[in-house]
Amino acid sequence: xxxxxxxxxxxxxxxxxxxxxxxxxxxxxxxxxxxxxxxxxxxxxxxxxxxxxxxxxxxxxxxxxxxxxxxxxxxxxxxxxxxxxxxxxxxxxxxxxxxxxxxxxxxxxxxxxxxxxxxxxxxxxxxxxxxxxxxxxxxxxxxxxxxxxxxxxxxxxxxxxxxxxxxxxxxxxxxxxxxxxxxxxxxxxxxxxxxxxxxxxxxxxxxxxxxxxxxxxxxxxxxxxxxxxxxxxxxxxxxxxxxxxxxxxxxxxxxxxxxxxxxxxxxxxxxxxxxxxxxxxxxxxxxxxxxxxxxxxxxxxxxxxxxxxxxxxxxxxxxxxxxxxxxxxxxxxxxxxxxxxxxxxxxxxxxxxxxxxxxxxxxxxxxxxxxxxxxxxxxxxxxxxxxxxxxxxxxxxxxxxxxxxxxxxxxxxxxxxxxxxxxxxxxxxxxxxxxxxxxxxxxxxxxxxxxxxxxxxxxxxxxxxxxxxxxxxxxxxxxxxxxxxxxxxxxxxxxxxxxxxxxxxxxxxxxxxxxxxxxxxxxxxx
Numbered sequence: 001x002x003x004x005x006x007x008x009x010x011x012x013x014x015x016x017x018x019x020x021x022x023x024x025x026x027x028x029x030x031x032x033x034x035x036x037x038x039x040x041x042x043x044x045x046x047x048x049x050x051x052x053x054x055x056x057x058x059x060x061x062x063x064x065x066x067x068x069x070x071x072x073x074x075x076x077x078x079x080x081x082x083x084x085x086x087x088x089x090x091x092x093x094x095x096x097x098x099x100x101x102x103x104x105x106x107x108x109x110x111x112x113x114x115x116x117x118x119x120x121x122x123x124x125x126x127x128x129x130x131x132x133x134x135x136x137x138x139x140x141x142x143x144x145x146x147x148x149x150x151x152x153x154x155x156x157x158x159x160x161x162x163x164x165x166x167x168x169x170x171x172x173x174x175x176x177x178x179x180x181x182x183x184x185x186x187x188x189x190x191x192x193x194x195x196x197x198x199x200x201x202x203x204x205x206x207x208x209x210x211x212x213x214x215x216x217x218x219x220x221x222x223x224x225x226x227x228x229x230x231x232x233x234x235x236x237x238x239x240x241x242x243x244x245x246x247x248x249x250x251x252x253x254x255x256x257x258x259x260x261x262x263x264x265x266x267x268x269x270x271x272x273x274x275x276x277x278x279x280x281x282x283x284x285x286x287x288x289x290x291x292x293x294x295x296x297x298x299x300x301x302x303x304x305x306x307x308x309x310x311x312x313x314x315x316x317x318x319x320x321x322x323x324x325x326x327x328x329x330x331x332x333x334x335x336x337x338x339x340x341x342x343x344x345x346x347x348x349x350x351x352x353x354x355x356x357x358x359x360x361x362x363x364x365x366x367x368x369x370x371x372x373x374x375x376x377x378x379x380x381x382x383x384x385x386x387x388x389x390x391x392x393x394x395x396x397x398x399x400x401x402x403x404x405x406x407x408x409x410x411x412x413x414x415x416x417x418x419x420x421x422x423x424x425x426x427x428x429x430x431x432x433x434x435x436x437x438x439x440x441x442x443x444x445x446x447x448x449x450x451x452x453x454x455x456x457x458x459x460x461x462x463x464x465x466x467x468x469x470x471x472x473x474x475x476x477x478x479x480x481x482x483x484x485x486x487x488x489x490x491x492x493x494x495x496x497x498x499x500x501x502x503x504x505x506x507x508x509x510x511x512x513x514x515x516x517x518x519x520x521x522x523x524x525x526x
Contacts, residue, residue, distance in 0.1 A: 002392035003385075004170040004181065005076040006099035007163070010086040010143065012135055013121055013128070014111035015104040015152040016159060021080035023160035028168060030076040035085060038066035051122040060088055067091055071098050083135070084123065087142040096145065097176045102163055103146035103198065106153045108132045144198045147181055147327065166191045169381070171388040173304065174396045178324045182304065182388050184381060188331040189218055189292065192265065193225035195327035197288050199261040202228045204253055206276040208236035208268030211294050214334060215267055218292070222265075230256040236268045238424035240275055241310045243319065249279045263288045263326070269295040269342070270302035270430065274317070277308030281323030288326045295338055296346035297431055299330045300353075300387035305395040305405075311424065314485040316416045322400055330388075332381055344373065345431025347466040348411065350383060352438060353390045355459055356407045356497075356505045361386050365462055373466065406507035410497040411438035414520070417482035421474050428472055435468035440519040444511055445499040455502045476520040480513070 007024065009017040018034050025032035036047060039062045043050045050059045063085050070079050071094060079099065085091045086101070095101050111132050118124030124131045150162050171182040183191060196203065203222050207215035212233075219229045232252055234240055253264070264287060266276030273291045280289035293303040309320020335343065354361035364386065365372070368379035391408070398405035414437030415430070422428055428436075442459055445451035463469060483494050494516075496509040 002172055002174065002389050002396065004100055004167060004172045006071065006079065007077075007167060008079045008081055008095050008099040008101050009104055010081045010095075010101055010146060011083065011104035011106075011152060012111055012132060012139070013083045013118075013124060014114040014132075015083075015106055016114075016156050017080040017083075017104060019156040020104065020152075020160050020163070021078045023157055024163050025078040027160055027164040028076070028078070030078055031073070032078040032080070033070050033073075034080040035063055035066050035070070035082050036080070038069070039063055039082070042066065046120065048120055048122045056123075060084075064088065064091055067094060084139065086146075087139045092142060092145065093177065096179060097174065100148065100167060100170070100172060100181045101146045102148045102150055102167075103143045104152035104159065105143070105149055105198075106151065108136065110153055145177075146198065148194050149196070149198050150194060166194055169385055171385060171392050173324075173392040175324060175399060178306075178399075180325055180327050182328040182330065182392065184299075184330045184332070184385050184388065186331065186333050186377070188329050189214055189334065190221050192218055192290060192292060192329050193221050193227075195290055195329060196222070196225065196227065196263050197261060197326065200227060200263045200288070202230065202256065202258055202262045204230045204232055204256060204258050204262070204264045206232045206234060206249065206264060206266050206268075206272060206279070208272050208294065209233045210236060211267055211334075214294065218265070218267060230258070234268070234272060234275070236272050237426075238271055238311065238419070240271045241317075243310055243312070246275055246278055246282075246310050249275065250283055253279065253283045258283065258287065260284045260287055263290060265290045265292060267292045267294060268298075269293065270298040273298055273303050274308055274320070275310060277306070277323055277325065278310060278320055281308055281321040286323060289323070291325045291328045293328070293330060294334045296335055296343055296384070297349060299335075299384050300346060301349040301391065303328045303330070304388060304391045305408075306399070315420050315482060316424075324399075330384060332377060332384065335375060335380075341467075342429060342431070343375070344467045345429050345435070347372075348431040348435040348438065348463065348468055350387055351459060351462050351466075352408075352410050352434065353387050355438070355455075355499060355502055356410050357390045357394070358503045359386055359390050361390070362458070362502070369462065369465060404507070406495075407497050407505040409507070410499070410505060411435070411441050413437060413483060413494060413496050414440045414479065414523075417479045418472065418474060420482040420485075421478045422472070432468060432470065432472075435463045436470075436472065436523050438463065439523045440516075441496065441498060443519040443522060444496065444515060447515065448509070448511065449498050449500045449506065451499045451501055455499075471523055471525040473525045476517060476524055479520055479524070480516065483516075
């Protein structure tokens with residue numbers, strides 16, 4: 001599972017890690033462990049005595065062993081790390097690979113006040129006022145790698161509440177040092193500054209003009225965190241995804257003085273995220289970026305996985321890069337004003353997940369589809385979260401689509417060709433095109449792989465209930481031509497994702513052109 005199950009608290013001495021960890025664990029219903037306490041138990045003596053008797057390296061070895069033991073636990077856990085643990089390379093790799101790392105930060109003066117004379121802390125050498133600034137400078141690069149930064153200036157209970165609000169129900173995309181967290185919570189828009197790189201001094205906000213209110217709110221939150229904001233408004237939609245638009249945005253990033261330690265934030269639907277991510281991947285050979293999707297389709301699909309790019313004349317997303325975001329922040333409150341058509345079209349991707357992996361999504365759709373279409377917050381959050389879990393699992397197993405990740409293209413072989421055949425003119429949006437593609441792939445799955453007909457009927461029925469049963473008037477020959485130009489074409493033909501049964505997809509399937517033509521004839525109006 002890719003649901004977040006480990007949170008590691010790091011920070012300088014006095015930041016309150018040991019006090020916050022059990023309070024945070026209680027809020028989440030998790031267990032907690034304090035690495036310093038584990039070291040004392042293993043050594044049978046205080047940490048100060050371990051360092052005096054055996055040296056600092058022996059202490060670090062005990063820390064690493066305790067951390068590895070904690071990471072092997074099967075339950076969900078909050079880990080209070082020793083102050084210097086994140087600065088150890090082996091520990092940092094393990095923390096990034098298996099947890100969400102939260103840096104609890106507070107001003108040096110407050111830390112010194114809390115620490116008193118530093119008794120029992122050998123690395124402070126009895127002089128916190130001198131050592132805290134030194135430790136901050138030494139450990140800053142390690143702290144800058146944290147996934148989330150939260151002020152530790154408040155009382156431990158308030159700090160625990162702040163972390164819990166941002167991470168409760170979050171999903172983790174485990175890609176080692178490139179791994180990131182997907183926050184899914186009402187009001188999450190205000191949490192974006194917590195996810196920014198600590199070293200960032202400027203944020204380039206590439207925002208859809210249709211999201212003017214949220215963009216102003218987000219810019220204000222970033223400015224209050226002490227960063228400068230450069231606003232780059234764009235018109236969302238497939239017409240944004242051009243080489244020229246990306247080039248103009250790159251020029252504006254350069255003019256604004258965005259440097260390698262800074263950050264791009266995308267606010268909008270899938271097209272805004274695709275272009276902003278591509279711009280982030282290419283500016284200065286790669287800067288951090290955060291994706292804040294404002295549509296349901298982007299929340300459950302395009303915002304996750306690091307695929308970025310623009311369209312070319314011969315097809316969709318033919319120029320791009322795989323550049324993982326630093327975080328994805330999904331605020332369901334942003335969906336309240338989303339027009340009905342793009343909202344409903346997102347269910348094509350949700351139904352797709354239920355067909356290729358399921359994980360209980362089919363049952364959620366069966367039980368709550370009317371409430372979901374009415375945007376009931378409870379079932380909607382559950383469906384978004386479960387969709388994110390499925391995509392995170394698949395992305396983590398195959399980041400660059402060299403194998404299993406191809407199953408995410410179920411329905412997209414025809415879907416992308418339909419979008420290209422209609423010149424991205426709005427006659428079909430992405431979800432509507434994918435729904436047509438899923439119906440075609442379903443027909444071929446039954447005929448070629450023996451997929452149970454009742455499962456494909458269920459797929460088509462749910463799509464119909466979501467308003468995704470239309471048969472667009474497009475010439476099948478034109479669709480076939482665009483399929484041949486698709487980037488997923490291999491050798492002499494297109495390779496399809498088909499289903500043996502729900503949850504049992506097969507990718508790389510060669511399909512006779514005659515069978516493809518017959519399927520297109522069934523799903524396209526003449």
